Each structure stands twice: as C-alpha cells, then as structure tokens.
Amino acid sequence: MSEHCFFDVLNNHSRKCDCIFTSTSIYRVEDLLELSADIRSSARYNKGACVALSGLNPLQLITAIIALDGYVNGILLLPSTTDKATSDLLLHLAQCTHIVSSKSMVGEPIADFKATSDNGSTLWKLATSGTTGTPKIIEHTLASLSRTVKKGTANANVFHWGLLYDPARYAGLQVVLQALLSESRLTIPDLNEFSAKVSLLGKHGINALSATPSLWRKLLMDFNSEKLHLRQVTIGGEIADQMIINSLEKRFPHARITHIYASTEVGTGFAVTDRKAGFPSVWLDNPKAPVQMRVCKNDRLWIKPVITPQGRAILDRSDPDGYIDTEDLVRVTPDRVFFVGRVSGAINVGGNKVSPELIEETLRQVEGVVDARVYAKKSSIIGQVVAAEIVPLAEMDKILLRAQILAHCQSTLEKWQQPVVINFVKEMEVSGAGKIRRQIV
Amino acid sequence: MRDKILKFMQEIAEESGWQITSDMKDDTVLLESGLDSFGFAVLVVKLEEVLGYDPFTIMEDPYYPRTFGEFVAVYEKYAP
Numbered sequence: 001m002s003e004h005c006f007f008d009v010l011n012n013h014s015r016k017c018d019c020i021f022t023s024t025s026i027y028r029v030e031d032l033l034e035l036s037a038d039i040r041s042s043a044r045y046n047k048g049a050c051v052a053l054s055g056l057n058p059l060q061l062i063t064a065i066i067a068l069d070g071y072v073n074g075i076l077l078l079p080s081t082t083d084k085a086t087s088d089l090l091l092h093l094a095q096c097t098h099i100v101s102s103k104s105m106v107g108e109p110i111a112d113f114k115a116t117s118d119n120g121s122t123l124w125k126l127a128t129s130g131t132t133g134t135p136k137i138i139e140h141t142l143a144s145l146s147r148t149v150k151k152g153t154a155n156a157n158v159f160h161w162g163l164l165y166d167p168a169r170y171a172g173l174q175v176v177l178q179a180l181l182s183e184s185r186l187t188i189p190d191l192n193e194f195s196a197k198v199s200l201l202g203k204h205g206i207n208a209l210s211a212t213p214s215l216w217r218k219l220l221m222d223f224n225s226e227k228l229h230l231r232q233v234t235i236g237g238e239i240a241d242q243m244i245i246n247s248l249e250k251r252f253p254h255a256r257i258t259h260i261y262a263s264t265e266v267g268t269g270f271a272v273t274d275r276k277a278g279f280p281s282v283w284l285d286n287p288k289a290p291v292q293m294r295v296c297k298n299d300r301l302w303i304k305p306v307i308t309p310q311g312r313a314i315l316d317r318s319d320p321d322g323y324i325d326t327e328d329l330v331r332v333t334p335d336r337v338f339f340v341g342r343v344s345g346a347i348n349v350g351g352n353k354v355s356p357e358l359i360e361e362t363l364r365q366v367e368g369v370v371d372a373r374v375y376a377k378k379s380s381i382i383g384q385v386v387a388a389e390i391v392p393l394a395e396m397d398k399i400l401l402r403a404q405i406l407a408h409c410q411s412t413l414e415k416w417q418q419p420v421v422i423n424f425v426k427e428m429e430v431s432g433a434g435k436i437r438r439q440i441v
Numbered sequence: 442m443r444d445k446i447l448k449f450m451q452e453i454a455e456e457s458g459w460q461i462t463s464d465m466k467d468d469t470v471l472l473e474s475g476l477d478s479f480g481f482a483v484l485v486v487k488l489e490e491v492l493g494y495d496p497f498t499i500m501e502d503p504y505y506p507r508t509f510g511e512f513v514a515v516y517e518k519y520a521p
Contacts, residue, residue: 195472218478220505221471247503350479380497382482410458420483421490 005070005122006142006180007036013183017157021187021204022059032063039067044107045098048116050074050125051107052096054087058167058188062176064100069122069142076125076137077168086127086135093137094125123310126170128264136313138264144307146177148268156183159232162206163188164197164215170264171237175210184208195222202227210234210260213244214350214382220247228252235259237351238383239339242277249275265314266303266324269293278336294323300343301326347376347384349416354386359417363388366408368396371428377421388419391428398424442520443513446488450476453487467510474509494521 015030027035045051049072053064061077068075076094078087091099091110098107124140161179163186165172179186187204189197198219201209207230211219216235219225233248233255240259248257261269261279270290272279283289292304302323308314317325327343347354356374363372370391377387392401402422409418447465454461454475461475471481489495496519497505506512 214478214482217505218472221478221481221507223470223507243497243503247505250503350482377486379482379486380495381485382479385482385486406456416479420486 006066007033007070009181010036010066014156017183018185019180020059020062021185022190023200024190027059032066035063036067039064039105040071042106043067044109045072047071048073049097049107050076050095050113050123052076052078052091052094052099052110053168054078054082054099054101055080056100056102056168057190058163059190060102060105061167062180064105065124066180069124072122073116074123074125074139077127077173079127079168080166082127090127090135090137093135125311126173126264128313137311138313139310140267141307142177144267144305144309145173146181147307148271149174149178149181151181157185159184159208160204160206161186161208161210162201162204164209164211170262170267171210171212174262174268194218195224198222198224199227206230208232208234210236212237212351212383213240214238216244216248217381220251225251230255233257236262238348240277243380245275245277263326265309265317266305266326267307267309269303269305269326276336278338281332281335281337284332284337292323295330295332295337296325298343299329299331299340301328301330301337301339341376345375347374347386349384349386350382352414352416354417356386359386359388359413359419362409362412363390363405363419365412366401366405368393368401368404373428374419385420386417387421387423389423389425389428391426392424442517445492446513446516449488449491450484453480453484457483465509467508467513469509470507471509471512472507488516492516492520494519 010029010033013029015028017029018026019029019032020027051068051072051074053061053075056064065075074094076090076096078090082090095113096110097113098109100107121141124142124145125137126140128136128138161175161184163172163175165175167173167176176186187201187206189200191197191200202224206228209230213235230252231254233252235244236259245257245259256273257275258271258273260271270279283293285294291306294302296302302325304321304323308322314324329340329343331338331340345356347356359374360372363369370393373389375387376384379385390405392398405422450461459475459480462469465474472478476484485495485497496515499519504515506515
C-alpha cells in the first residue's frame with residue numbers, strides 16, 4: 001500500500017462504479033479522479049508544499065486528499081470547528097506553505113514557510129486537542145491511517161457506509177478511507193438537520209455506519225432510523241458501555257457490532273466484536289494480541305502502535321520500547337479491561353473533550369466565586385456532562401450567584417462546556433497530593 | 442409524573458435559554474420539541490437530582506424513547 005498514493009489506488013478501481021452519494025448527486029470513481037486531477041492541474045503550489053485544508057465541504061475535502069496524497073509533502077486537515085486562533089497556531093506548527101479553502105481551491109501561499117524538496121510519502125497532519133486543550137499535530141501517512149482498513153476487491157460493493165463524522169478528524173477519515181479503499185460506497189448526508197441526514201442515509205440504503213455512543217443514542221431516538229438496515233455497526237470516540245451495545249444489538253440484530261479503540265495519537269489500536277464492553281484482559285502483555293498493550297502504574301493504558309505516528313507530541317509520550325501513553329485510565333478485572341476516564345480528568349461530552357481547568361478558570365471570573373472544581377458527571381444519554389462545585393463568598397446570595405454563573409457560562413462557553421450541575425460547598429476537597437479531586441461521579 | 446416532567450423541562454429551558462414547544466403532547470417527537478440530544482441529556486441528569494433515579498441506567502431491556510409520551514412512560518415504569 002505504502003508505495004501507492006491515494007490517487008493511484010483509486011485509479012486501479014472500476015472507474016464506472018458509483019462511489020459517493022450526496023443529497024443531490026452520485027459520483028463515480030472516474031468523477032472523483034477527474035475532480036482530483038483538476039485540483040492538481042490548477043494548484044498554485046508545487047510538490048514540496050505543505051497544504052492546509054480549511055473549511056472544505058466533505059466532498060471537496062475528499063477530492064483534495066485524493067489529489068494531494070503523494071503529490072505534496074504534507075496535508076494539514078483542519079476540523080470544521082477550528083477557531084481562528086487555533087487554526088493560526090496549527091498552520092504554524094505544521095509549517096504550512098499554502099492554504100486551500102472553499103474560496104480558493106487552487107491554494108493561497110502563507111508567508112511564514114517556504115516549500116522544501118520532495119520527501120516521498122505525504123505526511124497527513126491531524127490536529128488533536130491533546131489533554132491540556134493545547135492543539136498539537138500528529139503526523140500519519142496513508143499507510144498508517146489505513147493499516148486496519150480491509151482493502152482489495154473481496155468486499156467491493158458489499159458495504160455502503162454513511163458519514164456522520166467530520167472527515168477532517170481521525171474517526172471521519174477512517175470512514176472515508178474504509179469506504180474508498182475497499183471499493184465500497186459512501187453516502188455524505190450534506191444536510192443540516194440530524195433527522196434529515198438519517199433519512200438520506202436510509203434512502204440511499206447504507207448498511208454500515210460508524211458513530212459515537214452519544215450519536216447512536218440520538219439515532220435510536222429518531223424515527224427515521226427505522227429505515228436503516230445495518231450489517232456493520234461501529235462504535236468509537238467515547239467509552240462504549242454494555243447498555244449501548246445491547247441497544248444496538250436489539251435494534252440491528254443482523255449487524256456485526258464493533259467497538260473500536262482509536263485516537264489521533266495511536267491510530268486504530270484494536271477492535272472488539274464480542275458484544276461486550278471493554279476488551280479481554282488476556283490481550284494485555286500478550287504477543288499474540290491484536291496490538292501490544294500494557295497497563296502501567298496508576299492504571300494508565302500504554303499501546304505500541306504497529307505503525308508509529310510521527311511528531312513531537314508522540315515523542316513526548318513514548319517509552320524506549322515504542323509504547324505510547326494513551327493517558328486513558330483502565331480498570332483491570334480477571335476477564336475484561338474497562339475504560340474509566342482520562343488521566344487529565346478531561347470530560348467527554350458526546351465526543352467533545354472539555355478541559356476542567358478551562359471551565360474552572362471561567363467560573364472563577366464570576367464575582368462572588370472564591371474557588372471552583374469541575375469534574376465529569378456520568379450521563380446515560382451523552383456519556384458525561386460537566387459538573388461544578390463552587391466555593392462562594394460567605395455573604396453571597398446563592399440564588400443570585402447561580403444565575404450570574406449560568407449567564408456568564410452561557411455567554412463565554414459552548415453549550416457542551418457549560419456546567420449542568422452546580423453545587424455550592426464551604427471548602428474545596430483536595431487529594432493527598434494537594435490536587436483537586438476530579439473523579440467521575 | 443407527566444406534569445412534573447413538563448414543569449421541569451420548562452424550568453430548564455428557561456434557565457438555559459432554550460426555546461421548547463409550548464404545546465407538548467404525548468406524540469410530540471422529543472428531538473423536535475426544541476430539546477436537542479444535549480438538552481435531553483441535561484433533562485435526564487436534572488430529573489435524577491430531583492426524582493432520585495435515572496431509568497436509563499437501571500432498565501434491563503435497553504430502550505430510548507422517541508416521543509414525550511414514551512419518555513414519561515419510562516419514568517413511570519421505573520419509579521421506585
């Protein structure tokens with residue numbers, strides 16, 4: 001695989017096959033190749049460039065990565081929700097020379113960096129918020145990203161995938177690569193309303209879908225999901241508990257249910273298909289396991305990726321044996337290993353990571369708040385929500401203070417970052433190490 | 442139970458600045474009532490604080506309600 005770029009792989013597929021479906025059009029393999037060839041021929045950058053893809057719709061993004069893999073030195077994928085400050089930082093970290101956007105598919109030069117010589121394999125630079133909220137770049141290649149993708153023609157046209165994720169993020173990219181590299185079909189529900197997206201997925205007859213547990217719950221609550229007849233159900237992005245696995249098993253009795261452990265940092269670690277939460281304990285310290293894993297002190301899971309991604313952020317978290325600290329906390333039982341949360345205390349609200357420190361800082365800005373502790377509260381619907389304990393000034397009216405806190409949070413934070421539960425306490429409980437306690441409740 | 446949940450929904454919507462339908466019927470589709478899935482999650486967390494139970498963590502047969510009537514029925518069924 002590694003010696004072939006994305007364009008060449010597609011070029012070997014049946015050119016007349018329908019490939020991508022949207023609300024208005026169907027694109028064959030040859031259409032994608034033509035669109036990608038147009039991008040190459042009109043590009044204002046040369047082969048040594050590092051090109052950022054920003055604000056593209058999913059079809060534009062897919063044709064751009066087909067065009068640019070094997071053609072430029074680097075591609076930076078900026079998720080659609082990236083704000084200006086983060087985007088500027090990522091462009092700098094990735095040393096981008098050009099930016100491609102829906103306004104300029106030919107690419108505009110960025111002054112800071114010059115194109116270098118052609119280095120061979122294109123680096124796919126993915127943004128991750130990491131655990132501190134500071135954006136970092138993780139460098140992959142098409143080979144590392146598609147390692148677990150079932151390629152070849154054996155499964156050609158068997159699966160029709162639906163894309164519910166942003167294709168500029170790791171999970172969405174996996175769906176795109178899985179569909180395109182295995183000659184399967186892909187529906188991009190290019191509509192705004194969730195229910196309309198589900199309806200379109202049903203109309204095009206998708207039979208494979210990947211989503212977070214929160215998105216799956218939302219889908220199960222949607223009447224249009226009755227039109228879906230899935231053969232492959234993939235769960236990722238958040239901890240998959242037994243309840244969501246059972247719900248999906250009941251709703252899609254003929255589907256293979258897979259929950260995947262993957263992250264931008266380690267790539268796809270492993271997939272579990274036995275319809276049980278967690279993964280088998282026998283996979284730890286086992287050379288025959290799907291991927292090498294160990295649990296180190298403090299219950300942290302370390303994984304040795306089959307193909308190690310590159311970049312400073314990875315080096316900082318690797319040991320000499322090539323294991324990467326996932327910063328995920330696990331509970332090991334005789335049979336299974338269960339995920340319990342993040343080392344940093346990062347809260348996962350339906351797939352959105354929230355840094356407790358950031359929310360605490362926001363809460364302390366409110367007059368009358370002496371101190372704040374933010375932690376994850378379990379949610380049966382969306383995984384976790386943000387909860388806060390507040391130490392108020394002694395003389396403050398609590399009803400008034402609560403209203404002021406809510407108003408401040410609503411004006412400065414995203415909806416999913418806002419504390420859902422606010423409790424007032426006299427003093428903050430600290431751990432033996434003097435740190436705020438952040439365990440999930 | 443129906444009135445209790447409805448009153449609580451309106452309180453949360455007001456506190457959070459959400460627009461929810463004033464004409465909530467048993468066949469109103471939850472995700473079309475003005476509550477999105479995050480709002481629905483908030484409602485379940487807050488109802489647990491008041492009622493002392495979350496039916497979605499104790500139900501043996503997993504089920505996600507789609508209408509307001511189904512939602513109320515779940516809370517009635519699993520009331521302690």
